[in-house]
Amino acid sequence: MVGNLNFTLDTFILRKLAQELRKKYGDIYEIYLGSTRTIWLNRADMVDEIMLSNNRLAENFNLDEIGVSDKGVLLNRNLDDVMYHRKIFDKTILTSQFGKNITPITQSLFKELESLWKNYGCLEGDKEIDILLWMERLGFECMLKLFTNFRAYALINYYNFLNPKQKVIVPENPLSPIVTEGFIKNLPNFFFIIHHFFFSVKCLLRAPGKRKITNNYLRGKDWLDSNIMNLIKLRKSQIENYSIDELPHHPEVLQQIREELTNVIGTKEDSEITFEDLNKLKYCKAVITEVGRLHTFIPINGRVSLKSVVIDNYKFPANQQFIINAAAIHLDPKNWNNPEEFDPSRFLSSDGDSKNTLMMFGGGPRTCPGRNLGMTQLKILMALIYRKYDIELVDPTAQIKSKYSFINQCYEMKVKIKQRRNIEKEF
Numbered sequence: 001m002v003g004n005l006n007f008t009l010d011t012f013i014l015r016k017l018a019q020e021l022r023k024k025y026g027d028i029y030e031i032y033l034g035s036t037r038t039i040w041l042n043r044a045d046m047v048d049e050i051m052l053s054n055n056r057l058a059e060n061f062n063l064d065e066i067g068v069s070d071k072g073v074l075l076n077r078n079l080d081d082v083m084y085h086r087k088i089f090d091k092t093i094l095t096s097q098f099g100k101n102i103t104p105i106t107q108s109l110f111k112e113l114e115s116l117w118k119n120y121g122c123l124e125g126d127k128e129i130d131i132l133l134w135m136e137r138l139g140f141e142c143m144l145k146l147f148t149n150f151r152a153y154a155l156i157n158y159y160n161f162l163n164p165k166q167k168v169i170v171p172e173n174p175l176s177p178i179v180t181e182g183f184i185k186n187l188p189n190f191f192f193i194i195h196h197f198f199f200s201v202k203c204l205l206r207a208p209g210k211r212k213i214t215n216n217y218l219r220g221k222d223w224l225d226s227n228i229m230n231l232i233k234l235r236k237s238q239i240e241n242y243s244i245d246e247l248p249h250h251p252e253v254l255q256q257i258r259e260e261l262t263n264v265i266g267t268k269e270d271s272e273i274t275f276e277d278l279n280k281l282k283y284c285k286a287v288i289t290e291v292g293r294l295h296t297f298i299p300i301n302g303r304v305s306l307k308s309v310v311i312d313n314y315k316f317p318a319n320q321q322f323i324i325n326a327a328a329i330h331l332d333p334k335n336w337n338n339p340e341e342f343d344p345s346r347f348l349s350s351d352g353d354s355k356n357t358l359m360m361f362g363g364g365p366r367t368c369p370g371r372n373l374g375m376t377q378l379k380i381l382m383a384l385i386y387r388k389y390d391i392e393l394v395d396p397t398a399q400i401k402s403k404y405s406f407i408n409q410c411y412e413m414k415v416k417i418k419q420r421r422n423i424e425k426e427f
């Protein structure tokens with residue numbers, strides 16, 4: 001195959017290409033990426049054994065040359081080091097305490113966002129905004145607060161940029177708007193890996209609120225620490241954005257979300273939502289999971305065999321690079337009824353429960369350690385947005401604007417927001 005630049009350009013092309021290759025070459029085939037032989041696996045049962053490997057990328061990707069193969073987590077090939085980091089994740093970000101802490105933080109920052117939206121005059125349903133840009137800043141601010149107890153006031157900075165004649169005073173803080181904005185704006189464009197491989201546990205080991213944040217911190221000097229926020233900012237804002245794109249096309253799903261929200265948290269639009277409430281939002285969780293299936297966040301993932309392995313009667317040596325085509329597995333009719341359809345109710349039944357059919361968070365020993373934290377925050381944002389607001393896509397017929405660079409990224413989402421009236425009467 002020549003010209004695989006397509007991979008980096010557009011998620012839809014990648015998704016289509018993944019489907020085309022599968023149709024043409026079957027469930028297992030090889031592709032040379034440069035001189036590296038990669039074996040592509042497209043069926044859930046084929047990946048069972050290889051997902052148990054705790055190594056993601058083979059030696060011949062020249063990671064040593066750029067100095068990343070022994071750092072952080074994602075691309076680190078020093079497996080003892082990786083497993084040490086993972087143990088710390090298990091005792092920190094994977095625990096419910098992190099979910100409990102992020103719940104009030106997100107609510108109070110969402111209130112700040114709402115008051116800025118109100119000042120900006122965009123809650124009457126007639127003013128276009130790019131909600132992606134607001135959500136990125138909200139996500140960033142939540143994680144900064146969660147991990148450091150500091151604020152960057154990224155939402156206020158963005159508001160002041162949009163509305164220079166009626167600026168809001170930015171409280172004193174150690175981060176300049178230029179640095180914060182540069183950080184937020186540039187990251188989605190950087191080679192994605194940077195978000196991951198510098199990921200470190202250092203910040204988890206320090207007590208929140210005690211660390212010193214300087215402009216250099218976000219400028220890149222201390223990437224090791226800052227990337228934890230990055231990851232989350234991107235991850236969550238992406239899934240949120242895909243949800244915002246799906247829901248206007250599925251009013252029946254939105255209706256069910258709202259029914260569940262009313263049953264669990266009541267009809268008061270500003271009442272406090274607790275971590276316990278979030279655990280009861282089964283339908284909202286199903287919607288988020290369905291978005292994660294259809295818009296696979298990491299559509300193709302890597303694993304390396306630690307010893308020789310037989311897959312579908314083919315024998316492969318140790319240190320073979322495999323590519324797991326999660327996007328194709330997510331659309332495989334053998335795993336899912338009507339796989340192209342957006343149908344969250346499939347996650348309320350047993351459909352999709354089998355092993356490795358859903359890889360929204362990957363799988364095996366390298367599965368995403370931030371999955372609980374990510375899911376909690378997505379549920380709370382879904383509740384905060386949809387219990388109080390109607391969101392209309394400016395152009396509902398347009399294809400979602402997304403691109404692919406290792407992660408599936410949405411880069412623009414123009415919407416109009418309107419505050420709902422008489423919520424109590426609707427039910």
Ligand code: HEM
Pocket residue numbers: 073074075086093199228231232235236239292297298301302359360361362363364365366367368369370371373374375378
């Ligand atoms: C909805 C949100 C999220 C999604 C969809 C997601 C998805 C993923 C996926 C698919 C992987 C690859 C797993 C594999 O290879 O098996 C991954 C890895 C990872 N994620 Fe997440 N993630 C999310 C949120 C988070 C959060 C909130 C954090 C941190 C606080 C985080 C930290 C990580 C790390 C450190 C890895 C690398 C793990 C390793 O290499 O061992 N993720 N994530």
